[in-house]
Amino acid sequence: MSDANARGLPHIESAFQPILSLAHGLPVGYEALLRATDGGMPCSPEQAFGVARARDCYGEYERACARRHVQRFQQLVGDESVLFLNVHPDVLVDPHHGAGIVADLLSSDIERSRVVLEILEARQETTAVLADAVAALRQHGFLVALDDFGAGFTNLGRVWDLRPDVVKLDRELICKAASSYRNARSLLRLVDLLHDIGTFIVVEGIETEEQALLCLDCDADFVQGYYFAKPSYEIGPMHVSQDAVRTLGRRLNSVHKLRQVADLEELAPYRCAFRQLQQAFSAGRGLCDSAAHFLHLEWAMRVYLLDGDGMQVGESVESERHAEWRRSTFALLTQRCGANWSKRPYFRNALSRPGQTIVSEPYMSSSARTHCVTLSVNLSCDGGNYVLCADVLFEGLSQTL
The missing domain is CATH 3.20.20.450 (EAL domain)
Structure with a gap:
């Protein structure tokens, strides 16, 4: 110029x-x-x-x-x-x-x-x-x-x-x-x-x-x-x-897109173990005994139960592994009993599809600064309606992808 x-x-x-x-x-x-x-x-x-x-x-x-x-x-x-x-x-x-x-x-x-x-x-x-x-x-x-x-x-x-x-x-x-x-x-x-x-x-x-x-x-x-x-x-x-x-x-x-978490092959063992967890709990075994097989998996974190309103019934059954991931930022958030999880998609979706295993998208857990994938299912037991939930540590699972 x-x-x-x-x-x-x-x-x-x-x-x-x-x-x-x-x-x-x-x-x-x-x-x-x-x-x-x-x-x-x-x-x-x-x-x-x-x-x-x-x-x-x-x-x-x-x-x-x-x-x-x-x-x-x-x-x-x-x-x-x-x-x-x-x-x-x-x-x-x-x-x-x-x-x-x-x-x-x-x-x-x-x-x-x-x-x-x-x-x-x-x-x-x-x-x-x-x-x-x-x-x-x-x-x-x-x-x-x-x-x-x-x-x-x-x-x-x-x-x-x-x-x-x-x-x-x-x-x-x-x-x-x-x-x-x-x-x-x-x-x-x-x-x-x-x-x-x-x-x-x-x-x-x-x-x-x-x-x-x-x-x-x-x-x-x-x-x-x-x-x-x-x-x-x-x-x-x-x-x-x-x-x-x-x-x-x-x-x-x-038409290949990013795989949905529910479709990941790496999640298959957790889905299988969750079905066994559901069967054992529905047969009358306690939550702790029912959760043992699921929590044996590498990235399984916890198992817990919600009532029909999304309120947690009792404390979670926690894995003994990955203590560094389970450490809570705020002490109050470790008290899960009585917490209201009704806004979580894994609860709402399970409630609307009884008997179907729901796999959530990864989200940040409120009890610790980790990303979880939650498997959930709406089931009836003891005359009540409950949602059985199990968390998988996404940070760990995603390392294999």
């Missing part, structure tokens, strides 16, 4: 990385990425903007980058692809440069609905001012994205405040989700939460097939990363890995 070059700022070139729709296997749009040189030598975006900041030209340089990206994008694509443009929140709220970047975009002939202003991850003390800036962007017809959710300052509060059209998840989330089944389940629930707010989800930093397939399993909308395509100065189908797209297509056709 001539105005940037005239100020002695790093030279601007544009590279583009596709953002693929998982449902279509095609790019929904492209993120524009700065490829700068300073004195003829390549420099990173951080270095380039560092030079601009040192010369008190940060806002001017970002506007120059945006103009160059738009110009180059229009030379390369048709009328459907969307351009993701990075913008620092400090620039967006700046009275001069915030209005200037909007004016620059409006003066180009790109459709406003084809531009996504991607707000970079950075501290922004004046949240209300940023919200006003985002509202102004929407009035002009631009879309808004939040970058690097889950890292630093881009958090759920900012999503609630700004209501973006797109949230891009930081690459560390998919890396950690791929490392364990428990983390993958947490990512799935995060995606569900963000969808409930009303935003599309891009998972960034996809570098392996495992990570790509996990994005499908977690119901993400879009993906971006080297596994599919590296940033390129050109745009076209040849720049997207067709092998990666075919892999996604096969997984979509197989």
